[in-house]
Amino acid sequence: VIAPPHDVAAAVDEAFRREWGRVVAAVIGLTGDWDLAEECTQDAFARALATWPHDGVPDRPGAWLTTTARRRAIDRLRRTAVGERKERAVAAGDGTAPPLVDDDTSTSGVTDDRLRLIYTCCHPALGVEAQVALALRTLVGLTTAEIARAFVVPEATMAKRLVRAKQKIRLAGIPYRVPAADALPERTAAVLAVVYLLFNEGYVATAGPALARRRLCDEAVRLARMVADLMPDDPEAHGLLALLLIQHARLASRSGPDGTLVPIEEQDRSAWDRAGIAAGLAALDRALRHERVGPYQLQAAIAACHAVAPTTAETDRVEIVRLYDDLVALVPSPTIRLNRAVAVAMADGPEAGLALLDELAASGDLAGHHLLAAARADLLRRARRPAEAAPHYRAALAATDNEGEVRYLARRLAECEAAIAE
Amino acid sequence: MLLISADEDEVERTHLLDDMDRFDAWMADLRARGVLRAHEGLHPSTTATTVRVRNDEVLLTDGPFIEAKDQVGGFAIVDVADLDEAIAIAAGHPATRIGQVEIRPVREA
Numbered sequence: 001v002i003a004p005p006h007d008v009a010a011a012v013d014e015a016f017r018r019e020w021g022r023v024v025a026a027v028i029g030l031t032g033d034w035d036l037a038e039e040c041t042q043d044a045f046a047r048a049l050a051t052w053p054h055d056g057v058p059d060r061p062g063a064w065l066t067t068t069a070r071r072r073a074i075d076r077l078r079r080t081a082v083g084e085r086k087e088r089a090v091a092a093g094d095g096t097a098p099p100l101v102d103d104d105t106s107t108s109g110v111t112d113d114r115l116r117l118i119y120t121c122c123h124p125a126l127g128v129e130a131q132v133a134l135a136l137r138t139l140v141g142l143t144t145a146e147i148a149r150a151f152v153v154p155e156a157t158m159a160k161r162l163v164r165a166k167q168k169i170r171l172a173g174i175p176y177r178v179p180a181a182d183a184l185p186e187r188t189a190a191v192l193a194v195v196y197l198l199f200n201e202g203y204v205a206t207a208g209p210a211l212a213r214r215r216l217c218d219e220a221v222r223l224a225r226m227v228a229d230l231m232p233d234d235p236e237a238h239g240l241l242a243l244l245l246i247q248h249a250r251l252a253s254r255s256g257p258d259g260t261l262v263p264i265e266e267q268d269r270s271a272w273d274r275a276g277i278a279a280g281l282a283a284l285d286r287a288l289r290h291e292r293v294g295p296y297q298l299q300a301a302i303a304a305c306h307a308v309a310p311t312t313a314e315t316d317r318v319e320i321v322r323l324y325d326d327l328v329a330l331v332p333s334p335t336i337r338l339n340r341a342v343a344v345a346m347a348d349g350p351e352a353g354l355a356l357l358d359e360l361a362a363s364g365d366l367a368g369h370h371l372l373a374a375a376r377a378d379l380l381r382r383a384r385r386p387a388e389a390a391p392h393y394r395a396a397l398a399a400t401d402n403e404g405e406v407r408y409l410a411r412r413l414a415e416c417e418a419a420i421a422e
Numbered sequence: 423m424l425l426i427s428a429d430e431d432e433v434e435r436t437h438l439l440d441d442m443d444r445f446d447a448w449m450a451d452l453r454a455r456g457v458l459r460a461h462e463g464l465h466p467s468t469t470a471t472t473v474r475v476r477n478d479e480v481l482l483t484d485g486p487f488i489e490a491k492d493q494v495g496g497f498a499i500v501d502v503a504d505l506d507e508a509i510a511i512a513a514g515h516p517a518t519r520i521g522q523v524e525i526r527p528v529r530e531a
Contacts, residue, residue: 125505171527175504183506 008052015061016045020141021226022062023069025113028138028176031073034166038138040076044069114139115230116176122191123174130165131194132201137162139226140219150212150219151201188231192240192296195224199244203251204402210259214251221248228283238287239297242280246303249276260407265312277307298327302343317347334365342375350383370399374409377416386416423528424512426496428521430466433495436520444516451514452500457507460499467493492521499528 023044027037044065058064121134133151136142142150148158168174179187202216221244228234228241253267284300302323309315324340337360345353357376366372377392393413400406452458472483486493495517502508505525512523 123505125509172525173502173504173508173527175506179506 008057009049011052011057011061012045012048015048015065016141017222019062019065020045021114021117021139022112023065024138024141025117026066027069027073028117029113030070031077032176033073034138034169036073036076037069040069040072041065043072112230114226115178118191118227118230119178119187120169120174120176122187122194123169124187124190125172125174126165126168128194128197130161130168132198133158133161134165135194135198135223136219140223142219146215150216152212188234188237191227192236195220195227195244196240196296198223199247203247210255217244217248217251220244233290235287235290235292236294236296238283239294239300242282242284242287242300243296243303245276245280245283246300246307249273249280249307255404256407258407259404260411261402261404263408264306269310272307280304280307293326293330295327295331298323298330302327315346317343321347334360334363334369335371338366338371338375342379345379345382350379353379354383368399370396370405373399374405377409377412381412381416386419390416390420423526424498424500424508424515425494425524425526426498426515426517426521427492427494427524428517429491430468430493430495432520433517441516444514448511448514448516452498452511455502455507455511457500457502457511458498459501461497463496464494466495495521 020041023041024037027040028034031037047068048061048065052058117138118135121138122131126134133147136147136150137144144159144162145155147162148155151158178184199217199220202213202220221241224237224241224244228237231237250264250267250272252273253269253271254262256262280300281304284297284304287297287300302320305316305320305323320343321340324336324343328336328340338357341353341356341360343353344356354376357372357379360366361372361376373392373396377389377396380386380389380392390413393409393416397406397409397413400409449461452461467486470484470486472485472487474481474483500508500511502511508525512518512525515523517523
């Protein structure tokens with residue numbers, strides 16, 4: 001039976017989303033050549049588009065694509081003079097082995113090549129920007145142009161960044177492997193940090209079109225899911241996935257039609273993606289079962305408290321403060337202390353939060369930061385002290401370029417000024 | 423290639439005995455790994471002479487090619503499997519505690 005063309009196109013599309021990273025990772029594993037791996041993977045998908053309409057979609061598209069890309073790579077190596085040496089190396093290794101079996105390696109105990117790929121992409125010897133770009137290109141399959149658009153940089157800049165990163169991997173000898181056990185926790189933290197950064201780049205981006213930012217968040221969630229699948233026993237990987245799923249589910253209601261930031265108490269809760277929240281809660285549940293709590297799990301738990309509450313008033317604020325206490329104990333960073341102060345204000349009233357903000361301001365850690373000024377302004381406004389709130393809104397406005405935040409702060413400032421005038 | 427550099431005044435001030443012990447341990451580790459191809463320590467940058475040829479004229483400068491707080495004080499060439507091994511070796515050098523070690527791959531012929 002010959003599948004209708006649109007079904008085949010959909011199958012190739014689906015395979016692209018599911019298998020791109022796996023195929024690239026396998027060919028790098030075979031040849032050690034990142035450019036060759038990308039090209040041969042591209043070729044394999046082109047072949048799929050050409051042959052699946054009359055041969056039918058294979059039972060295991062991933063295995064078909066991997067085998068096709070591997071054959072193509074070996075072919076290409078055979079044809080080039082430089083390839084002769086590499087081919088011998090391949091033949092001495094696993095070049096004669098049967099094609100990769102497309103097993104669901106997350107449960108089979110066999111190390112997925114994608115794990116080697118993601119640890120290599122996120123090697124600390126590469127700059128963070130290069131790490132993110134490499135992960136999006138090789139694991140997710142975004143084109144250079146798409147990555148450039150998402151980060152609002154010229155395509156040539158992004159192309160250069162990718163070329164340099166791959167060149168460094170090759171020339172400096174960054175190993176293609178999962179790190180040894182003693183380095184693993186630190187390196188895994190670096191992988192999760194890249195995924196988190198990618199999401200935040202879209203979530204709190206200071207510039208760029210909304211659509212591009214949305215794309216970054218989508219891809220970060222996909223990457224988080226892949227990482228969590230590849231590290232089934234790492235609770236933080238699942239905690240991060242949970243956090244991103246829950247935040248992603250509220251993305252659309254987080255800004256108004258003109259891009260104004262909408263605070264959570266004003267968000268249209270019926271517009272939240274319930275299925276996304278449910279998936280996030282399931283991931284969090286899975287993470288917490290390990291009973292090894294970490295910063296991502298705690299942040300996901302806080303996000304979950306907000307996400308499951310039917311209204312702002314019914315939010316479990318005491319639980320949120322308790323979670324922030326644990327989080328501050330693990331990560332005593334100024335921004336987390338700031339968020340805890342806001343949580344305390346929600347639970348015990350604005351004056352309690354303001355007292356904590358005073359402490360934080362006295363420490364000087366967030367001097368001149370718009371978040372501190374904005375939080376203080378909001379709490380003063382809630383405490384019905386608009387005359388005191390106004391100068392802090394002005395300070396916050398002066399310190400941020402984020403259009404959504406600027407619009408929100410300007411709106412609040414106008415409210416305060418109106419209240420003062422009354 | 424490991425390019426070892428630090429603030430020379432700082433090195434002068436902090437050249438303590440345990441630094442020498444650390445250096446000896448570092449050398450012993452390199453020998454044990456069997457990776458050492460070359461290693462030299464250099465005299466301070468005050469002894470450096472920099473040569474440039476411009477319009478066929480040889481120009482000499484008294485001092486290093488770049489005026490910087492930190493100056494190269496030595497180098498080592500090691501034959502290692504990958505960057506991770508080079509990083510492990512570099513991190514063991516006492517100079518990393520006050521200065522730094524830059525790892526650069528050597529061009530293959």
